[in-house]
Amino acid sequence: MTSQIPSIKQLLKYFKIAVTGKEQNFTSGSIRRAIFMLSIPMILEMLMESIFAVVDIFYVSKVSVNAVATIGLTESVVTLIYAVAIGLSMAATAVVARRVGEEDLEGASQASVQVIFLGVAVAAIISVIGILFPKEILGLMGAEQDLIEEGYGYTQVLLGGNVTIMLLFLINAIFRGAGNASIAMWTLILSNGLNIILDPIFIFGWGPVPAFGVEGAAIATTIGRGTAVVFQLAILFYGWSKIKVTVRDLVIRAQVMLNLVRVSLGGIGQFLIGTSSWVFLMRIMSEFGSEVLAGYTIAIRVMIFTLMPAWGMSNAAATLVGQNLGAKQPDRAETSVWKTGKYNAVFMALVSIVYLVFAKQIIMLFNKEPDVVEYGALCLRIIAAGYVAYGYGMVVIQSFNGAGDTKTPTWINFICFWLFQLPFAYVAAVSLDLGPQGVFWAITLAEVLIAVIGIWWFRKGKWKTVQV
Template sequence: MSLKNIFTIIKESLNGENHDFTTGSIRRAVFLLAVPMILELSLESVFALVDIFFVGKLGENAIASVGLTESVITLVYSMAMGLSTAAGAVVARRVGEKDLEGAAHAGAQSLIIGFIISIILTAVGMIYAGDILAVMGASKEVVADGAIFTRIMFGGSISITLIFLINGIFRGAGNAAMAMKSLWIASFINILLCPILIHFFGLKGAAMATVTGRTSGVVYQVYHLIKGNGKLKFKILHFGFDGTVVKNIINIAWPATLQFIIASGSWIAVARLVAETGGTAASAGYQIAIRNVIFFILPAWGLSNAAATLVGQNLGAKEIHRAEKSVIITAKYNAVFMGAVMLIFLFFSNHIIRFFTTDAEVIKYGVKALQTFGSAYIFYGIGMVMTQALNGAGDTKTPTWINFICFWLLQIPLAWYLAKPLQMHAGGAFLSIPIAETILAIAAWYFFKRGKWKEVKV
């Protein structure tokens, strides 16, 4: 593929044109989907770094508050991503079958489910904000300073849920450019408001900026779902409750949600162990490192989402070999990208962490965490593609079991054993992450090659 052709494909992918991803060049299809998905999540990861940069100026208590809150609020993200996975799988399958009315109807039903669940999560999070931080092992000072931040973030659960869910619908339909634009709007507003609101309102200003940005992105999404000119156009009749479709979505969504909750729960457990065995400095260093990990993982996640869409649509079109080949090609691209990131983390971690803080103790822990996490980055990339391929086929139960075994039966006990009985403290907790992720990648590859995902009906 020549440089000129690459630029042509990039331009085409960003225009948001309608494409049939069940025919033609697979490499071209991967690029058309992956470019906007990578750019979509790249700006999201830029915001994560900008946010922690400005929050970092407020001190280690503020960093710890944000980190611990986001460790817990990943449960909201898990629910949103679980529903997004289900909606994307069903929508992609209907689009592959050329049933666009069925795709829009399934997407509308998933929105009903997401709205109801997010209302419940909002209420729980706002009422028990301080208790949530305390359970996470935060000091009294961190709870006192950070409870309002936690309360506002949970208050925005509806926006968090909808922005990820609707983007899953867009991606399932193959309109990755629209998903990119909505998250860009949300992230740009976040980045613009973050330093301003932090200046006037302190830590809670960061939460206000995030919720405002997410809500703006959702407004943009809803407009295009109703008035847009893409493949899907939502109408009032699509929102009439359909028990059969809702049941189908829930059957795919609950394992996917549990899948992400399991993964999130393991990160929460590690974050708590770090706070217990290393103190506030270790917790702050860990959170800065995690933000940088997210910065580079999200683009890889975007590439993995491209694989999910291609699997779903090609299974719908009965192009099973094409679906499998799409995943292999995407995994190769992701491995190359993540291998380059691994080298950056191993050799430039000190410079990266110093950009966010001047506290020597925080820097020490941050560098150690970043180097440890980065040591298995290639495996992260391969595991993400394989897992998302299974999810895109509607086989959400297999990745859930893989996550449960690798994270809860392996990573959490290993983190505890290394950190406490072996007295490796925070460093031991760090080490459990690359070990578990490597085993997960191998397991996901094995189950993908077995091929039972090809028989899943959605």
């Protein structure tokens, strides 16, 4: 048994191979090695995203409590954009992975172009709404007038430039589906590295650049993401990945596009359900004042720091499922999911211990206001209580998506978020006078329920027969 455990030297060698993307065949050989090779760049990619989320809120928290609350309210709306972007990206990953597993690289390239066309079209509509109605959007979310006046510029810039969010998601999903997870990783390192450098410059001002306050955070983010999108497009057109796009691919292919739309509808639906529930939860939280809202926002940003790596491992499972189903190896696909789920659950267990023990100290790194610290720490502890189930559930849900079965997670989200989480949160927080604590428990219990239902349905094996 001990001979099967790799040495530190071997692990470092595998790590180097993983981040450089030299290994791209995941339909044969060791499953554990395949999980490692795909997970490492995806975890690093998501870790970079989560580092930016924490750094961003760290800088903005130096501006004002209203600035932090503005980000919380705006991002609860931006999650609706993420719903469309992630839904389309699920379709991209599932279809590209399946074509790569079938060794149809031309079909993978054609699907890639169509999903980019779809993303640009949706982003254009959202941009118009965001540029014209930023104050109204914040008002609908329950923001007070002083917060709207201070923060509407952030909302306007972030929503106006949402095409950078959309394309960053979609093109990275294409790379992941092709097994080029390392390229997706380097793209996000570029994007978020620039964000981290530009954040303090645009928020506080530097040299000829004036201090934009909270609006500066949105400007930095849009520039960082936009630069990364240009980098992504260069990789696609110059053929530096498994997928190469040529000029003759730049035409609308109705059949390919309709297939992507069909697969993505379930993905968009499941995330619209999930993210709209976050919007309603944020609306409930706004009833308890800016300090509570700020504590909740900081806690969620901190949790993203650990959820993103776990999400990266879940994405690895989705790619393994898609490619192995394409290679007609459903049993290998299933084994990959159970192993990835176990590793993810262990990781989340370790994180939950840290949050349970050091919640207050973590929140105080960002803000020392007593109410902000109290409610932020309470949020961390309660949600961390369900982290192990959440870790396993994430992998199983993403595996359905990787198979192209986006309808099953949609129904699971509908039951757990809309039929359970929202009513429970409102009754517990408002009717039973539990306040913010009622919302926190609603989040935890809903995620545990998702894991239980997801695992039960995954065992039935119907996802193995889905065609994309």
